[in-house]
Each structure stands twice: as structure tokens, then as C-alpha cells.
């Protein structure tokens with residue numbers, strides 16, 4: 001079902017004490033405030049069980065930042081869908097541009113990961129988005145189309161409904177440069193229409209599409225107010241409770 005979501009991708013930040021502190025702060029915030037969106041976090045995988053123990057009532061969704069394309073076995077360093085399921089994780093981010101850039105991840109890998117996640121009842125947050133070069137040369141719509149089709153269009157209608165998509169233009173990640181609300185809206189509408197063409201409008205209207213890339217307390221509200229933007233995947237500004245809570249309030 002299409003819902004409003006603010007998700008924090010902590011990336012490779014925070015030691016265990018700092019992570020625990022931020023998890024506590026978020027829980028306190030959730031207990032004391034009514035939020036008009038779901039609140040999810042993706043801490044480093046080392047801390048996922050700690051988050052699950054703390055959020056006893058599933059107040060906050062707990063996501064891995066990545067997940068293996070293999071089911072089990074000799075894959076040193078990897079975490080499987082089955083393992084995430086066994087700790088009752090909510091889901092996993094899949095295909096983040098940093099995984100693509102530094103770890104050679106492709107949309108074919110993403111396709112396998114998304115399927116494995118869905119098979120275990122995990123929510124995949126599938127990330128796509130163009131580079132600066134691709135945008136400058138006017139290829140952004142085509143790039144996002146190819147990414148979306150390769151990674152997701154082998155899914156059934158029932159499966160794709162459960163996927164959350166995060167459009168994250170690479171040039172806006174960690175750079176302080178945000179896509180304008182209009183630029184983001186254009187791509188979000190594009191993604192939704194691709195899904196509508198393949199699966200029908202009813203299905204497309206059920207899918208949450210998040211924007212990621214330098215979302216801050218100052219710009220969250222305007223971004224979230226766009227028709228096809230259902231929330232944000234937040235990096236740097238998810239690391240401080242004050243900033244993250246103000247972004248959540250972008251939905252108030």
C-alpha cells in the first residue's frame with residue numbers, strides 16, 4: 001500500500017554506543033510525537049539485532065543496508081535474506097548507488113536480491129538514479145527506465161506492490177546539492193508511469209516512491225509535498241535526532 005515513509009540510511013557511521021543512543025532518542029521521539037509517516041532506519045548490520053530488541057512494538061522499521069544475492073554458503077562477509085528474516089528485520093536497502101559504485105553491483109544483482117527479499121517477506125527498498133554525466137547529457141529518464149525494468153519487471157504484480165523504490169540521483173547524494181522538487185517529481189512520475197504501463201495504474205498507485213539526496217529539515221516539506229513523492233531516504237541528516245525528527249515533521 002502506498003504510504004508515507006521517512007527512512008534513515010546510517011551508512012558506515014556510529015560506534016555501538018552512539019548507535020544505541022540514536023536508537024533510544026528515536027524511540028523516545030516516536031513515543032512522544034504523532035507522526036504522519038512510517039519511520040524506518042537502516043543502521044550498520046552489526047546493530048540490527050540491537051534495534052530489533054529495542055523496538056519491541058515495531059515502532060520503527062529496521063532495515064539492512066544491503067543483502068546477499070545468494071541464499072547461503074561460502075560467501076564471506078555477506079548477510080542473507082534468511083538471516084534478516086530470522087531476526088525479524090523489516091527489509092533491506094538494495095542497489096544503493098554506493099554499492100553500485102564501490103562494489104560493482106548491477107541491476108541484475110538487484111533483481112536477484114529483490115526476489116530473495118520478497119520470498120522471505122522482507123520489504124526491499126530498491127534504489128535507482130542517474131549520475132551527473134547522465135543527467136547533463138539528457139539520459140536521466142532512460143537510465144532510470146532501464147534500471148527499473150531490469151531490477152523489477154520480472155516480478156509479478158503481487159510482488160511489485162510490496163517493493164519500495166528510492167530515487168536517488170547520484171549527483172545529489174552527500175553533495176549538499178538537492179534535485180529541485182520539480183526535477184524529483186518528474187522522475188517519480190516517470191517511474192510510476194512505467195509501472196502503470198506494465199502492471200496497471202492501480203498497482204502503480206500502491207507503490208511508495210521515496211526521494212533521496214541531500215534531504216534536510218529545510219527542504220523536506222517541499223519535496224514531500226510533490227504528488228508522486230511519498231517520503232525520503234535520508235543519509236547525513238538521519239544521523240542526528242534533531243535533523244531527522246524535523247524531516248519526519250515534513251509530513252505534518
Ligand SMILES: O=C(CO)COP(=O)(O)O
Pocket residue numbers: 009096168172173174175176212213214215233234235236237
Ligand atoms: O544516499 C542517501 C540515502 O541513501 C542520501 O544521502 P544524503 O542524504 O547524505 O545525501
